Amino acid sequence: MSQSYDRGLVENFGRWTEFSAGMWAWVFHKFTGWVLIGYLFTHIAVLSTAIEGASMYNSTLQGLEALLIVRFMEVGLLAVAVFHILNGIRLLFVDLGVGLDAQDKSFYASLILTGAIAIGSIPTFLGGI
Amino acid sequence: MSTHVSESESEADAATDQQDRPAAQQRRVEKKRERHEQRERASDSSETEGQTILLKVFRYDPEVEDKREPRFDDFHVPFKKGMTVLDALIYSRDHYDSSLTFRHSCRQAICGSDALFINGSQRLGCQTQIDDLDQPVRVEPLPHQEVVKDLVVDMEDFYEGMDAVEPYFQEENLPSDLEEQRQDRANREKIKMSTRCIWCGACMSSCNIAAGDNYLGPAAINKAYRFVMDEREGEAIEQQRLETIEEEQGVWRCQTQFSCTNVCPKDIPLTEHIQELKREAVKNNLKFW
Ligand code: HEM
Ligand code: SF4
Numbered sequence: 538m539s540q541s542y543d544r545g546l547v548e549n550f551g552r553w554t555e556f557s558a559g560m561w562a563w564v565f566h567k568f569t570g571w572v573l574i575g576y577l578f579t580h581i582a583v584l585s586t587a588i589e590g591a592s593m594y595n596s597t598l599q600g601l602e603a604l605l606i607v608r609f610m611e612v613g614l615l616a617v618a619v620f621h622i623l624n625g626i627r628l629l630f631v632d633l634g635v636g637l638d639a640q641d642k643s644f645y646a647s648l649i650l651t652g653a654i655a656i657g658s659i660p661t662f663l664g665g666i
Numbered sequence: 667m668s669t670h671v672s673e674s675e676s677e678a679d680a681a682t683d684q685q686d687r688p689a690a691q692q693r694r695v696e697k698k699r700e701r702h703e704q705r706e707r708a709s710d711s712s713e714t715e716g717q718t719i720l721l722k723v724f725r726y727d728p729e730v731e732d733k734r735e736p737r738f739d740d741f742h743v744p745f746k747k748g749m750t751v752l753d754a755l756i757y758s759r760d761h762y763d764s765s766l767t768f769r770h771s772c773r774q775a776i777c778g779s780d781a782l783f784i785n786g787s788q789r790l791g792c793q794t795q796i797d798d799l800d801q802p803v804r805v806e807p808l809p810h811q812e813v814v815k816d817l818v819v820d821m822e823d824f825y826e827g828m829d830a831v832e833p834y835f836q837e838e839n840l841p842s843d844l845e846e847q848r849q850d851r852a853n854r855e856k857i858k859m860s861t862r863c864i865w866c867g868a869c870m871s872s873c874n875i876a877a878g879d880n881y882l883g884p885a886a887i888n889k890a891y892r893f894v895m896d897e898r899e900g901e902a903i904e905q906q907r908l909e910t911i912e913e914e915q916g917v918w919r920c921q922t923q924f925s926c927t928n929v930c931p932k933d934i935p936l937t938e939h940i941q942e943l944k945r946e947a948v949k950n951n952l953k954f955w
C-alpha cells in the first residue's frame with residue numbers, strides 16, 4: 538500500500554442528515570449541558586449586581602425583563618434545561634441497562650415533552666410586557 | 667442473503683415468532699415489512715422488476731493517474747428479484763469495469779468481508795436487498811477507515827482492537843483426561859448474542875468516538891463481554907480482562923449513541939453489552955472498607 542485516502546471530518550458532521558435518534562440525543566445533550574454552564578456565568582453576573590445594593594439589583598432586573606429578547610431567551614433556557622434533565626434521566630436508565638430497546642422512543646418522548654413544557658411556559662414568560 | 671428472496675409470506679411468518687427475536691432484528695424485520703407494504707400500495711407488483719438500477723460507486727486508486735482524485739462512477743445494472751448490493755457490484759465488475767475492487771467471499775453474511783457504506787449506513791453488501799433501498803444506490807467504503815482502493819479500506823485499527831482483548835478462551839486449570847468443559851444453558855444463553863460477531867467492522871465504522879481516537883471499539887468490547895461473562899474462565903483471567911476494558915481507551919469512551927447497535931448486521935445488542943461491562947468494571951472497583 539503506497540498511499541491511502543483519508544476522508545477526514547466530513548464523515549462525522551457532513552452526514553448530520555443521516556444521524557439516528559441516539560446520535561441526536563448525544564449532540565443535544567452536549568449542547569444543552571454547555572449552554573447551562575454558559576448560563577451559570579450570566580446568572581452569577583446578574584445576581585452580583587446585588588452587591589451594589591437593592592436598587593441596583595432591581596433596576597438591572599427590571600431593565601432586562603423589559604426586553605422582549607430576554608423573555609424569549611428565558612423560554613429557550615427553560616427548554617434547554619428541561620431537555621437536559623429529561624434526557625439526563627434517560628441516560629441514567631441507559632447506564633443502568635434499563636429499557637435499552639426503547640432508547641429512541643424515550644429520546645423522542647423527551648423532545649416532545651420539552652416542546653410542550655416550553656410552549657406551555659410562554660404565557661408566563663411573555664406575560665405583562 | 668443473496669439466496670433470500672423477500673416474499674410476503676415469509677414476512678408474515680416472521681411476525682408470528684417475534685417474541686424470540688432480539689430487539690434489533692425485530693425492528694429490522696418490522697421496517698422491512700413496512701417498506702414492503704409501502705411498495706405494494708405504490709404499485710401492484712415490484713416496480714423494480716425488469717428494470718435497471720443505478721449504482722453510484724466510490725472510486726479511488728492512488729496508483730492510477732485519473733483515479734487519484736476520489737470520484738463516483740455510475741453503473742446501470744439490470745435488476746433481478748432477490749438481487750443484493752453485492753450481486754450488483756459483482757455484475758458491474760464483471761460487465762463494465764474489471765478494476766472495480768471490493769472484498770467479498772461467502773455471500774451469506776458470515777465471513778464479514780463486505781461491510782460497506784450503502785445509502786448512508788453501514789451494511790453488508792450481501793445482506794442488503796436492492797429492493798429495500800432507495801434509488802440510486804450509493805456505495806462507499808466504510809467511513810472512518812482509510813481507503814486503500816475503491817471500496818477496500820484499511821482494517822488494521824479494527825483488528826488491533828480485537829487482538830487487544832485476547833479474543834480466545836483461556837483457562838489454566840484444564841480438566842483431566844477427557845472431561846469436558848461444560849457450560850450451563852443459562853450461561854450459554856447469556857453470551858449467545860455476543861458470540862455472533864463476524865468481524866465485519868460495521869460497528870467500529872459507525873462510531874464517531876472510534877473515529878477520533880484509538881477507542882477499542884464495540885466489536886472488541888463485545889468480544890471481551892463474551893469471555894468475561896463466560897463462567898468457565900477463572901478469576902485471574904477475568905480480572906485481567908476487566909482491567910483491559912477499563913483502560914483509558916476502553917468501555918468509558920462509549921457515549922451510548924447506539925450507532926453500533928443500529929448497524930450490526932448480526933443484531934448484537936452492543937450498547938447493552940458495553941453498558942453491562944461498565945457496571946461490572948464499577949462493581950469490580952468498589953471497595954467497602
Ligand atoms: C436534574 C438535572 C440534571 C441531570 C439529570 C443531568 C444529567 C446529566 C448526565 C447523565 C450527563 C452525562 C451524559 C453522558 O453520559 O455523557 C450530563 C452531562 C453534562 N451536564 Fe448535566 N444534568 C443535569 C443538570 C445540569 C446542569 C444544571 C448543568 C450546568 C450547569 C449541566 C451540565 C452538564 C454538562 C456540561 C455535561 C457534559 C456534557 C459533555 O459531555 O460534554 N447539567 N448531565
Ligand atoms: S459486532 Fe456486529 S457490526 Fe461489529 S464487527 Fe461484529 S458483526 Fe460486525
Ligand code: FES
Nearest residue numbers: 772773777778792
Ligand atoms: S460476502 Fe461474506 S459477509 Fe458478505
